[in-house]
């Protein structure tokens with residue numbers, strides 16, 4: 142009985158945090174940096190990197206090590222996450238980072254922060270963009286169109302999780318009931334990152350695919 146009560150308590154707590162903090166669970170199935178991304182960037186001379194969705198900063202710290210004080214690393218996520226990760230990266234000795242924190246309001250996201258970056262930079266600044274945040278059409282289709290304006294010719298646009306679906310993820314409605322309120326069944330089953338790549342990037346002749354289903358170089 143005590144065990145069952147405990148399990149229910151944890152489930153309630155997770156749901157509570159999700160509700161309170163803006164429809165995103167604090168517990169995610171991520172444990173390591175993105176190896177393909179870091180292996181790829183090490184073969185480039187990229188110096189201005191933006192990461193959208195940083196979680197605990199596993200890939201961010203590898204980007205910082207790669208830059209080793211050169212250029213700039215821009216980190217986008219919820220405010221508390223960018224603050225924690227930036228503190229950790231600075232204490233590792235890398236200070237060339239800028240953070241862009243979002244609130245947990247339902248319709249807030251890094252797209253709002255991108256308006257600020259666009260306002261400050263009428264010309265493209267990034268040579269590497271790693272998009273690993275919401276993974277949804279509603280948020281990341283717009284992110285893709287906005288970062289295109291900030292990506293230099295020759296720069297790279299890197300997407301995580303081509304096959305990802307809300308169904309079966311840490312946002313599956315069985316684990317996170319709000320997903321059912323926010324999305325239709327069709328949207329829950331859809332591969333939304335694939336939709337973004339197929340409809341917005343692959344059809345754009347200015348991009349060539351350099352790592353299948355993942356990294357695209359802007360060539361014009």
Ligand SMILES: C[S@@+](CC[C@H](N)C(=O)[O-])C[C@H]1O[C@@H](n2cnc3c(N)ncnc32)[C@H](O)[C@@H]1O
Pocket residue numbers: 165169171173174175192193194195196197198199200201217218219222243249250251273274275280
């Ligand atoms: C898969 S994790 C990122 C993993 C990270 N790139 C890494 O390699 O370790 C997704 C991140 O996106 C963030 N995210 C999701 N939706 C967001 C939104 N609407 N606005 C800001 N951040 C969001 C989450 O807070 C989470 O930290």
